[in-house]
Amino acid sequence: DTAVSQTPKYLVTQMGNDKSIKCEQNLGHDTMYWYKQDSKKFLKIMFSYNNKELIINETVPNRFSPKSPDKAHLNLHINSLELGDSAVYFCASSPRGYEQYFGPGTRLTVT
């Protein structure tokens, strides 16, 4: 069983489009996260949700909007995509205790 899954794995789209990435975890964790990994492999947290409540919102353009329909799911919607949004986006989940478990990533390419 996949613990943290993301769809799609690859996403190629044009500037100005709106796209969503979905994340699901079957670990029973309360907290979920979105990270962005840039072309230099640098990982930065974007958002975290705890039991469907937004906890962390780093300095991210408001074109990015996370949505958590339940504590097992955390989706990321991106409006008006820009070239600089091209990156690998990782979802993660965590029990209370800090260690985080990551999904396989979604490689977003904006052309």
Added chain:
Amino acid sequence: AQSVTQPDIHITVSEGASLELRCNYSYGATPYLFWYVQSPGQGLQLLLKYFSGDTLVQGIKGFEAEFKRSQSSFNLRKPSVHWSDAAEYFCAVAISNFGNEKLTFGTGTRLTIIP
């Protein structure tokens, strides 16, 4: 704010040789420390973690790490590397903030294994 430094961007070692990857953190108190590994095209896998107690922690795949408070370091070691260890390695620190825990990652060290 906390920060993590991995001074080595790229390390090359021979298969069977020993390995040490360096990690230094900046934080006033004892942080929670982690090492993650990312194989090409994959997500991040937790290798090991340090919360408290014994400063030498064992992880998966034969890795270990030692927390040294005096040096603000948490270096990762393996006595004998295998070709499958070639990957990107990330050190991370987590700070508790009343439920707003988040990981801050280092910039990563790319490990290449040569025969």
